[in-house]
Amino acid sequence: MREKTRRHRQLEILDKRYELSAFEKEELQKLEAGYEGELIFDGILEGFIHGTNIVHLKDYNFHPEVVDARLLTRPEAEAAHVQIDNVVIAKDYLYTFEIKNYSFDLHHRDSQWFFDNGGEFADPLVQVVKQRSMMGKLLDSVEGRIRMFNVLVFINKDQTYSTCPRAMKSS
Structure with a gap:
């Protein structure tokens, strides 16, 4: 079962109690x-994996010991x-x-x-590159035995994007 983040729940509660700032909204x-x-x-995804032995982890969180400063998308203290x-x-x-559920078009x-x-x-791919690097470090001991694929999904059917990078194009 997927759960809302703590921050998401906090903002929902605060929204019922007072007028959120523009940033909070x-x-x-x-x-x-x-x-x-x-x-x-x-x-x-459930339609594809239901009844199989495929494992689906939702909102997987971990704390790598080594963080490459070039891959940071947030301050180092939060990275x-x-x-x-x-x-x-x-x-x-x-x-x-x-997963990206953008309601605007991108080029x-x-x-x-x-x-x-x-x-x-x-660039939304920066996050995917960071995840690949950090997951690779986490799986370092089994590298070579597990093949990893990292995918960026634009889920909003009404969103369009044009001239996507080659790494994103399907074959």
Whole structure:
């Protein structure tokens, strides 16, 4: 069973008690959209793995001992925590799925992501690269015996993105 994060639950409670700041409202909306996207993905995945011996871990969290400063997406004090939306283990394969439920369109060009209006958007692949690196460190003792695939999923059926990076294109 997937659960809302502590911060998500806190903001929901605070929203009922007083007027949230603009920043808090935006944070709550992002958390709600993310949670909804994860539930949609869970439903799709369950259809494939129900009745099998495939393991599905939701919101997998761990604290790696060694953090590569180049992979940090947050301040170093917070970086000792890795959260992966979905980890799927099937035989000697491990898949990670990072779910994005964006309600806006994106464009990719010159190794950068942009909104429709041309404003720059933070690269969502940075998180996937960090997860791969940290999960690789965690599985270091079994490396070579487990093949790992890391996938970024844009779950919102109404969202479009164009000219995605080669690493994202399916074959």
